[in-house]
Amino acid sequence: MKNLVNDYNPLLLSIWQSNIDVQYIGEDSMILTRYVTSYQTKAEKNEAEGVWDNLDEKRSKYGRFKSAGLQLIGKRDIGAYECADRLLGHHLFGASDQVIWVGADIPSKRGHRLKSKEYLEKLPESSTNIFHENMVENYYPNRPSSLEKVSLYEVASNYEKISVKPSDYEEAKKMKMINDKGYFKQVKEKVVKAPYVPLNKETKERYFHNLLMLFKPWRKEEDDLLNGFTTYEEAFKYFSSE
Incomplete structure (x- = not known):
């Protein structure tokens, strides 16, 4: 045997x-x-072959993208264990330290999280409001003035966005984001993960852009990171020497 x-x-x-x-x-x-x-690192199994080829070319690009997203969500295969855990409400993973992903990369390389299938189905076809708001593009640029000189890395590590107004008046006034984006709340320090970009000739500008984005305080990414310089490398060297 x-x-x-x-x-x-x-x-x-x-x-x-x-x-x-x-x-x-x-x-x-x-x-x-x-x-x-x-x-x-193998990808999940799915039945996505043919999804892109079968999209209606007459629809807008956002309509086609939404249609593809809905089809891909519906064609994802899951195992019996994951199915049981989801039905029972079990956590699929856990860790002693909380980790937050910060997509501090150039816009063309930046990923976004789609909103739920139910929400997307109710949107008009021409709507572009298909992604969740995130720390990089929505919350950090609109951070409270009390965090004006705090970097994206520090804010992502020590604060999180909340929608409910804090009960303490002074705390609410201090932590209210501009443009009605909600409030920040200080939390236990989290581990920040950001895109890895090697330093070589081809990716040098992207590498320094990401460092500036993480560690230099900014409001408008396209203006504040370069700060008058022509390259991100020059801007970073000046910033790091201050």
Whole structure:
């Protein structure tokens, strides 16, 4: 019957107390590295083939994009465990430290989170209001004047946006964002994750743009980051020398 049993390690089995399947592999090429990396980063299974080809060309680009998004959401495959967890209201992941993603990248490389399927279905076809507001484009540029000299990194790490007005009058006055965007509330420090861009000849400007965006206080991205300089590299070197 041993040929029907997965490879296992007795110590790991006693600690994990669940099914394991381990095998020692000794090799010094990149094959194992590529396999593990591709396995960890593989995309979810879906039936998205043909979605883009079947879009109505007569609709506006926003209408086609919304249609594609709704179809992709409906074609996503999930496993039985995830389905059960979602139905039971279980958290799909957890961590001791809270992590926040800050898309501090150039606009053409910046991702956005679509609003819910139910919300999108009610929008008129010409509407462009399809994305959730975010820290980079909506909240930080409209931060309270009390945080004028605080960088995007510090605000994202130590504050979060709330819609309900704080009960304390002074706190509400101090933390109210401009343009009726809501309020900021100070929270336990979070770990900030931002896009990784290598420093090389091709991505140099993008690299320095992202550093400026994270660590130099700004209101208008297109004006305040360059601050009169012609390149982001020059602007960063001047900023870091102050």
